[in-house]
Amino acid sequence: MHLTPVQILAYIAVMAGVTFLTRALPFLLFDRGDHPPKLILYLGRVLPPAIIAMLIVYCLRGITFASPAGWAPPLIAGLAAVLLHIWKGNDLISIFGATVLYMVLVQGVFA
Amino acid sequence: MNRTTLAAAFPVTVPVLMGYLAIGMAFGLMLQSIGCGVGWAVLMSAVIYAGSGQYLGVSLLAAGASLPQTAFLTLIINFRHLVYGLSMLEKFRGMGARKLYMIFSLTDETYALLSSAKAPEGVDEHDFFFAVALLDQSYWVLGSAIGSLLGSALAFDTTGVDFAMTALFLVIAVGQWRGAGSHLPALLGGAAALAGLALAGAEDMLLPALAIIVIALTLLRPRLEGGGNREEETSCT
Numbered sequence: 001m002h003l004t005p006v007q008i009l010a011y012i013a014v015m016a017g018v019t020f021l022t023r024a025l026p027f028l029l030f031d032r033g034d035h036p037p038k039l040i041l042y043l044g045r046v047l048p049p050a051i052i053a054m055l056i057v058y059c060l061r062g063i064t065f066a067s068p069a070g071w072a073p074p075l076i077a078g079l080a081a082v083l084l085h086i087w088k089g090n091d092l093i094s095i096f097g098a099t100v101l102y103m104v105l106v107q108g109v110f111a
Numbered sequence: 112m113n114r115t116t117l118a119a120a121f122p123v124t125v126p127v128l129m130g131y132l133a134i135g136m137a138f139g140l141m142l143q144s145i146g147c148g149v150g151w152a153v154l155m156s157a158v159i160y161a162g163s164g165q166y167l168g169v170s171l172l173a174a175g176a177s178l179p180q181t182a183f184l185t186l187i188i189n190f191r192h193l194v195y196g197l198s199m200l201e202k203f204r205g206m207g208a209r210k211l212y213m214i215f216s217l218t219d220e221t222y223a224l225l226s227s228a229k230a231p232e233g234v235d236e237h238d239f240f241f242a243v244a245l246l247d248q249s250y251w252v253l254g255s256a257i258g259s260l261l262g263s264a265l266a267f268d269t270t271g272v273d274f275a276m277t278a279l280f281l282v283i284a285v286g287q288w289r290g291a292g293s294h295l296p297a298l299l300g301g302a303a304a305l306a307g308l309a310l311a312g313a314e315d316m317l318l319p320a321l322a323i324i325v326i327a328l329t330l331l332r333p334r335l336e337g338g339g340n341r342e343e344e345t346s347c348t
């Protein structure tokens with residue numbers, strides 16, 4: 001680290017500014033009280049399920065198929081989350097159950 | 112914001128609590144390892160507040176990247192937030208001054224919670240959204256501080272706790288799947304993500320995946336808006 005505190009602050013300001021901009025832009029463009037274009041409203045409605053599905057794949061992007069340790073824990077725990085949720089319908093039970101199962105699998109069974 | 116609102120919001124945010132503590136601690140550890148202490152960790156988590164963006168930030172700081180380069184890479188890695196805002200235009204309407212914070216704090220996880228969670232009876236919806244967003248960021252800042260302070264001396268093995276995020280997204284997907292008039296958007300999102308993974312690799316998959324999703328959904332609009340009408344008709348019978 002050869003950076004001075006002022007330089008670090010400059011980096012942080014740039015990162016904070018750009019990050020906020022990416023979040024604020026839709027509101028700056030389409031949120032002026034009048035109705036946003038119909039296409040935008042349509043996208044706002046159909047995008048969430050597509051994005052959640054994309055994020056699931058993104059979360060599982062580290063899966064490898066060289067050995068069972070690379071794919072079995074996320075697959076088993078992911079299936080457990082879905083089945084628990086279909087069975088009990090309780091967010092916390094599904095998420096806790098699957099996470100604990102995953103931790104047991106990666107730390108114990110497939111370690 | 113009163114205690115009832117916080118009490119209603121807290122259970123909803125527990126998965127994010129687990130995930131953010133784990134990922135935030137990893138960030139604090141990383142930042143500590145390049146010589147920036149707890150003050151910097153808390154500052155970055157307070158004013159930037161982006162998981163993957165802050166991980167990237169650590170490597171940019173370590174490499175002494177130029178500021179334009181920093182701006183460009185931050186833009187690419189956070190590009191997906193542009194899309195999140197679109198689905199929150201209606202939800203955040205009428206939130207007044209708090210709306211600015213809602214926009215600032217629209218991370219992947221808060222977006223996921225807000226797009227599915229409903230305020231319980233008797234709790235104002237906007238108060239509830241604000242409480243969820245504020246709790247989520249407090250976990251993030253707390254995790255960063257703990258990670259920075261603890262160094263590598265963790266009391267127990269937290270390996271795998273970040274799976275809470277995956278489980279959270281899966282649970283939301285199950286709920287959306289049940290309520291959806293058409294399953295096409297969800298299937299398309301999964302397929303586009305796999306295509307992005309194949310095209311750009313694990314770390315750069317989101318941008319091409321998002322592009323495919325937006326283009327395909329735009330092209331499918333006539334068909335999907337027809338599907339929406341059918342849903343309304345069946346709900347009347």
